Amino acid sequence: MNLKPVALAGLLLLISLSLFFVGPLLVTDSPDHSLPGTTSLAVLSAVDDQFEKVLKPRKFTFPRDHGAHENYRTEWWYFTGNLQNQSGRKFGYQLTFFRYALNRKNITSISAWRSNQMYMAHLALTDVENKRFYSDEKFSRSANGLAGSKTNKFKVWLHHWSAEQQGAENSPIHLTAETSQFSIDLLLQITKPLVLQGQEGFSQKSSEPGNASYYYSYTRLKTIGTIRVANYFFTVSGISWMDREWSTSSLSAEQIGWDWFALQFSDNTELMYYQLRRKDGRTDKNNSGAVFLADHSKIPLGPADITVKILDQWKSPHSGIAYPSHWQLSIPSQQMEIEIKPLINNQELNLSYRYWEGAVAIRGSKKGIPITGQGYVELAGYRN
């Protein structure tokens, strides 16, 4: 039997779903990006107008806003973290839940399976010592209890994979997900309060009104737990990061991808910065980020405040795509000069939607004092 169509069908399904999560950037018309599925997106996005748009800052209320916002098309719960066991063996992990609304129709059905809310989850693990990277994905409709999120407490799940707050607000979040190859079972303690990204949680991604998202993060989550690689269990601890974001549309046709940095420094400060890559190669004025200080204050960053220099590239043997693999980041206002390097190069998620999302190490200086750190970088929209 020819396996190709099977794989293709699976791929197409995922592409059609994930295009909306990781970036409508793929909707652009560039010929080499007319991946199967993209041309048909018009069918699914025809009902665009029916979704609410992110037009202005809003007031967040929790735990309500930890739950899904089904009036918006896409949404995600994004966990990444750097961990190590007692002997110092390093691991990175990613667990992400994506929600995608297929349409805004009201549903009346006798069937509990009828739903227009789709969930997708990605799980990845980086085994630094063995230079191995594992990833897997799951899909389900939000129906019949198979996947969904709660509004009365932090809980999102897809089948057996879940992120759930153990008790009341600010109590630890329990992450659990497993595949036949690897699994994670982690407890994430909120050590720094929730931060609203952009303008009070309103994050503009391109100039058109509505091309924005609501965005908040937990930038420092003290993490303990167990991970499993094949049949080996490791007791680990470390620091995680959580991003929550929902929107109906974000990128413009000019924007083809993004690089996103979530960095945690040894001095109890963090940095989030995303830069949107344009077709014309110019710096996008919507690039944005912030430094989060130890005293919980926030210093916003715009494109003028930061320079990102790519020092090296890595070409994926799977996809042939060349990704940046070594960066130099300077923030003159903070007197910060750092270099960012992936813990291992191959952290490409070869799932139905392909992107690079990996654990990184940081070395550099801040105000003349050496600084180290760790974090995650996401590279989306790269192609051959």
Added chain:
Amino acid sequence: MTSILVRANRNFLFQHPWQLALALIGISLGVAVVIAIDLALESSLQSFQQINQVVSGKTSHRIIARDGNLNEKLYTQLRVELGIPNLAPVIRGNIQLANHPGEPFKIYGIDPLIEDTFQSTWRLQTSNQKSAISLIRLVSEANTALIAKVTAEQLALKINDHLAIATPKGTLNLKIIGFLNQNSTISSQILKNLMITDISTAQEILNQPGKLSFIEFMSEGNNDKRFLESIRNHLTADTLLITSENQIQSMRQMTKAFNINLKALGMLSLLIGMFLIYNTMTFLVIQRRRLIGGLRCIGVTRRQIFTLIISEALFLACIGSLLGIFLGVLIGNALLQLTSTTIETIYYQVGQVALIISPEQLGKGMILGIGATIFAVLPPAWEATKVSPTSSLIRSQLERKIYKFTHIAGILGLISVLGGVILAFSSEKSIFLGLASIFILLFGFALMIPGLTVLMMKLLEKISNHFLGILGSLPPRMVGSEISRTGVAIAALMIAVSATIGMDLMVNSFRQTVSDWITTSLRADFYVSALSNQSSTQKQLIDQSVKDKINALPGVQMLSSVLHTRIISESGLIKASVFELNNKSQDGFIFKQKIDGNLWQQFEQRQTIFITESFAYFHELKVGETLFLHTKKGHQPFKIIGIYSDYSGDQGHIAMTRKWYQQYWKNSGFTGIGIYADTNANQQQLKQNIQKLLTPELTLKSNQSIYKASMEIFEQTFVITNALRWIAAGIAFTGVFSALMALQFERIKQFGILRAIGVTQRQLTLLIMTETGLIGLIAGVCAIPVGYFMAYILIFIVYLRSFGWTMAFHFNVSVLFQGLALAFTAALLAGILPAIKMAQTKPAEALRSE
């Protein structure tokens, strides 16, 4: 030398085209029937597997519910609570197209978002849009469906067209958003009349919210043992985990008896076909005795002669078998509809069936055809080589030898008959050996035929010589003296007719037994039952409230009820009938053992069951033994206190009271309610009153109409048997026809002499007709005891072993007369054409012909 040989024979073969044709018919019909049956039966199973491939893909296990309806919450529990991957929920049902009523259409509801481990065919579908998008559209848009391209072409539908289906709530338009991809592994027939929708759409259409038909599981390796373990631990008394292999195996097991019995009929056709081949080849050898003698005279060796005849047979066998395969596929296609209907009603849901042809099956047919031909041609081939060059030119030499052979054959026949009888009774439970014994018996009787014929003809010759003179004694003498030809024809005809008689007797006995059983069982005046729900694979049940309302009607003396369901036992899923009986309906049970006065009291008050005869036979259970059943309170022992007759299915079932059922299983409705009217009640009035209480899904029937309907089902199950029997008879008739024709045409000179010495046309016609009539009569007379024997073995050995049923032997004289008449008429008919032809031949021409 070889080229002379070949040419001489080729010329000979082509000079006798009709002999050639008959030989080919013999081989091809035999092969065709065997192939057809094999194809039809295997295709039913293969179709089942292919539908699985389309809907579920590769699976290792399946979770089913005992009543066919799985709660969808189980799926969520397995996925979310237990974290079990690679599960696929499926709901299936039947739908009706609004514009093509009567054409069965299957709907399968699936979840497009499951892992692609299953590699099911629905993933590989084509549409104007890309596949993934239409899979998403299945979920996101209500009333969307995938159908096969063949179906779409047939219904003249394009992508995004609508297909109207009939639902209880009216017509519903389904949008076709993609085509199921056809590939080499899936027959396009399978995809025909099949529709894939999202599970939500299917639940809506079938009006079965909350229900799944089954959940598939794909175990990927040893690691998954813990998943299987946790699935097992999570199953309730109403759910069962079976392996896919087990499922196919149990299907094979279920249809094994059906299968073997049909194949036996196929083999019977081939056996008779072999007679035909033997007959033709003998004829061809005999006709060429002069030629062979001549060839031997000019130095051709025995070996060359033997090779020549065998290779000639091989040539015929190849052509005949090829024709047979072609014909077999055609017949198989026709048979498939019949077998699948039977399988569907009696055994399991097949869904759409398609004739699936494997090269192995065709190879089997080829080998069978060639093997049978060579086997049948060996005696004449040896015969041709063993005679010396000069003697081979003398025909009488052969007849004398054959004459001697009849004695040996008779003895061999007797031994075979005895062996067959011993095998029949000593082969315990084997259906195969039971049927084999029939074949050995038939073969034995056939071997005895020439000897018997010679004896009978000698006797008849003496009698007719005495009363009718020389001309009168001619027919028996002709039959007896050319026994090499007539003997085979009589044997073939005898076998066909005895098979007819045997089967008729068996079916009659069976019919009578079933009729008696139904009459005894139907105790109530009226029965309310649920119609099979068109849209569901499950029968709908009758509510308690309906029963209560009927009970309250004036004129109702009492009620009885039954629920046909399935229960999980140690050995898997078994059928169960749950009864509420009254003293009248209790009389409807025919027990196979002596019963004592408190049997019914025990049945009502203790944790006991009755089992049917078939159930007892197949599970090797006896009264007093205990069966453990899986209940909501764990495994519970049920003591068997009675075994009763039941012919409603060949797997058998258990029976328990409703009281005990309700204690251990969830309370369900009823499959049927029996209504007993007061003796002085106005039945017509009562009938009308009951009718008023019933919803459209429920039917009210009198016991007579149930009787009638049951008997119709009975007849339906014998459709295939009858069809095959007539095919066998047809081959036999062809055999007789060819033998007699050959015989008569061979005697042109003889008839010429008769005509020359003053025998009139009329007398000659009469002579020929009498001879063939005699042949028919001998065959018929011999067929009667043989048929009787066959019926006996079929009833008491083969059917008991196949279905676990005992039946009473109902002797029917008319069957015997019919058999006799059949043999006689067949032979007489075969004589007409030669008789006319011979009679019309001018004596001088006839004399010249040699």
